[in-house]
Amino acid sequence: MGSNEMLGEKGIAVQTDKVFMQPGVYGGKVGGIH
Numbered sequence: 001m002g003s004n005e006m007l008g009e010k011g012i013a014v015q016t017d018k019v020f021m022q023p024g025v026y027g028g029k030v031g032g033i034h
Helices: 002-007 012-021 025-033
Strands: none
Touching: none
């Protein structure tokens, strides 16, 4: 979730984060990687 603040500047990362957060499984992996 903290990644949203840093990647929030790009904006694109925020969108992808929301999309991945829906499945949940990807949200955890992507959230951790990003």
